[in-house]
Structures are given as C-alpha cells and as structure tokens.
Amino acid sequence: MGRVSTAPIAATPRLAFLKGHGTENDFVIVPDPDNATELSAALVARLCDRRAGIGGDGVLHVVRSAAHPEARHMADEAEWFMDYRNADGSVAEMCGNGVRVFARYLEHAGHVTAGDVAVATRGGVKQVHLAKNGDVTVSMGRAVLPPDGVTVTVDGRSWPARNVNMGNPHAVAFVEDLSHAGDLSAEPPYSPEDVYPDGVNIEFVTDRGPRHVAMRVHERGAAETRSCGTGACAVAVAAARRDGVDPAETGTPVTYTVDVLGGTLTITEHPDGEIEMTGPAVIVAEGTVEPSWLGTPA
Numbered sequence: 001m002g003r004v005s006t007a008p009i010a011a012t013p014r015l016a017f018l019k020g021h022g023t024e025n026d027f028v029i030v031p032d033p034d035n036a037t038e039l040s041a042a043l044v045a046r047l048c049d050r051r052a053g054i055g056g057d058g059v060l061h062v063v064r065s066a067a068h069p070e071a072r073h074m075a076d077e078a079e080w081f082m083d084y085r086n087a088d089g090s091v092a093e094m095c096g097n098g099v100r101v102f103a104r105y106l107e108h109a110g111h112v113t114a115g116d117v118a119v120a121t122r123g124g125v126k127q128v129h130l131a132k133n134g135d136v137t138v139s140m141g142r143a144v145l146p147p148d149g150v151t152v153t154v155d156g157r158s159w160p161a162r163n164v165n166m167g168n169p170h171a172v173a174f175v176e177d178l179s180h181a182g183d184l185s186a187e188p189p190y191s192p193e194d195v196y197p198d199g200v201n202i203e204f205v206t207d208r209g210p211r212h213v214a215m216r217v218h219e220r221g222a223a224e225t226r227s228c229g230t231g232a233c234a235v236a237v238a239a240a241r242r243d244g245v246d247p248a249e250t251g252t253p254v255t256y257t258v259d260v261l262g263g264t265l266t267i268t269e270h271p272d273g274e275i276e277m278t279g280p281a282v283i284v285a286e287g288t289v290e291p292s293w294l295g296t297p298a
Helices: 041-048 096-108 229-242
Strands: 015-022 025-031 058-064 080-086 115-121 124-130 135-142 150-154 157-165 169-174 201-209 212-219 254-260 263-269 274-280 282-289
Touching: 015 096, 025 041, 025 096, 041 058, 041 080, 058 096, 080 096, 096 115, 096 124, 096 135, 096 229, 096 274, 096 282, 135 229, 150 169, 157 229, 169 229, 201 229, 212 229, 229 254, 229 263, 229 274
Parallel strands: 025 058, 080 115, 169 201, 212 254
Antiparallel strands: 015 025, 015 282, 058 080, 115 124, 124 135, 135 274, 150 157, 157 169, 201 212, 254 263, 263 274
C-alpha cells in the first residue's frame, strides 16, 4: 500500500491588482514583471466588468520590457512595458491616460522616483515626467494627419471628422453641443468605413473659449469613457489646424485646454511636432483577486 503524503497542497496564487485613474479614465493594474500571467481577452473583460468584476476602461499589464516579446527591442530605452488592453480584451497600441497611471504605479511600487521615466508601449517609447505636485506630463510623440477623413452620423446629423493618428486612430468631429453625440455606448457609424480598417476612437468636440475645448469620446473597444489622453491630443491638434495654427510654421508652441467628462488635460504641441499632455494620475486601491473567481482551484 502506498504511503500517503502529508505535504501541504500549494494554493493557487491570487492575482494581485491595483486600481487607478487619470481624469476618471480608470484602469485595473496588473503587476507582472516577469510576464508570467496569461491575460486572455476573456479574463481582461471579466476584470473590467463593472458589475461582476473590478471595473475599468482597460487593463495596464505591467511587464519588464526584456520579458515581453513585443517590447524586447525597446528594453535598452525603457525598463518597463505597458501591455495595454481595452475593456473588451482587445490589444491597443497606446493609451495616454494609461501611461500617466502606469508611471504613477511605478512610483507607487518604488520602481522609480519623481522625475523622468521612460515607458515602452506598442506606440513606441514615451517619456514621462512625474512632478512633485501630482501632475504627470507625457511626451506623446507626433501627430500624423492622414488626408482621408470620414463623415460621422448620429441621430440624423452628420459632421466631417478629421483623421488624426496618435499611435492609435482618431476621428475628430466639431459639433455645436456635446449632446449631439448621443449615446456613445455603441460606436457611431461613419463612412467610408475602410478609412479605419481596425476601428477608431471618435471624439465630438465643442468650443469653450480661446484655445479651450470640451470633448466626449467613444473609445474603440471600451464604449464612452470619462477621458481619453490620446483623444485629447488628437482634439488639440485638430482644433489648432481648424484655427489656422501650426507650430511647425509659426515656430511657437501652442497649448489647448481640453475638458473631458472626468476633468481637464493640458495639451501642448511644439514646433518640432512633439506633443505633451499634462494631467493627474491617481492610485486608489490595491488588493488580490480570489482564485475561485478566476475559475482556478484555491
């Protein structure tokens, strides 16, 4: 008869997480330096579920660049990679508010201190400055303005939308009132559809004052969100061009204040095309996910 083992059975580790937001664009943060956690699309969607999960507009998967096949080529420039996922589990190139919250997490965890930090993303390496007053500034790169735009239609109204790419695609429409955007839980229809073969983030924008605008946004893969950092950058660039301002021609930076539902972002475009976004980033909670909820044995 075999001998019965008295060794304890190892419990399945709980999934550690934090919750953070930037102008109320909120994220589930999953620290995973060695890229040991498999984040399937289904698991990401469950984590972001606001009723049955933790809730968020997306997941910030925190991985060392050297440990992730998509980021190893950036490891010499940035130690940490933001493996960003939309709330529906799809992979995204970039998230401006997410980068700020990601950098705030790195500071919270003791990986970096206030000052400058480089963050690798699928949209390239982003330079981030953590100010002591709590604001975070991100160098968002340069906007690309493809010539092909679309027409966006909501409830019988139609507007031309400017095509702006900030490492991810945006369609920016200027409207008289933000209520004209209607219900943004579903993606507003646009044409021609082949301009954005992988989908698009759609911003509706109205004026608040000189170089001051307000926006609502349908984020690709996440419905309407309280804020979108890359969207705010796209909106500022589109507004500047609409207003006849191009820093590359004037040689002078231009700054727009962009009100989002969750707060305010400050966007500056420099003569070399580099765009900086400044706004808050907050860590609000941390904990662990129960293995039984994950569908694994405890």
